[in-house]
């Protein structure tokens with residue numbers, strides 16, 4: 001089972017809230033602690049490769 005942890009890339013806080021809607025359909029998230037804004041889809045694509053490789057190995 002692969003568990004995706006949604007956390008701020010800047011301060012690793014899990015206190016996030018969805019912030020509107022972007023053009024791609026993926027809602028951007030904003031961190032309640034450091035107030036930085038980011039999208040999850042690009043992070044997931046980047047992390048999938050590393051996660052799958054670790055499980056296979």
Ligand SMILES: [Zn+2]
Nearest residue numbers: 008011031034
């Ligand atoms: Zn943060």
